[in-house]
Amino acid sequence: NAGVTQTPKFRILKIGQSMTLQCAQDMNHNYMYWYRQDPGMGLKLIYYSVGAGITDKGEVPNGYNVSRSTTEDFPLRLELAAPSQTSVYFCASSISGNTIYFGEGSWLTVV
């Protein structure tokens, strides 16, 4: 059972470039989340989804987009990368109100 899988693990982007962080879960969870974690700042919610075809903004959605075409996949798109998007990104999933499972994280540097 793979759980929550994120790719890539590390990425360096130039300012203005775009990329997609991939996230997949194999636990048939309805909820999926994207968080960013900056040093000493805890986790900030970017976007979340309560099921296929449904997404909603979190606390810090600007500069990001998501889609949820299947239960399993929840990619995060960064458009026109900026240095402020340098962070560690975590994808997570859960069944409503139950234990949350996290991926291993994606380290992104924008230069």
Add this chain to the structure above:
Amino acid sequence: KQEVTQIPAALSVPEGENLVLNCSFTDSAIYNLQWFRQDPGKGLTSLLLIQSSQREQTSGRLNASLDKSSGRSTLYIAASQPGDSATYLCAVSGGSYIPTFGRGTSLIVHP
């Protein structure tokens, strides 16, 4: 807006000590509270989940309590070991099942 605070931000103890990590939240209308462990360079791993109707949960040397009316939870670690060194985060979810995280307590247990 729910706010979650964790005290202390950092803690260093000798091996064998019993210790308490604190988590407080501003809105007592919660659905559940979770404690997570995060090792350096890794994702978060769920340790304990307490539903709002429960007062405590135990797993091995870990015991988490919840006092919803006062907006507090504590994570008790018995007989600490160097392998317990990590960052511990608490997260509170309301009826929408979207967790809000504290900034974490960084724990070092030295031999």
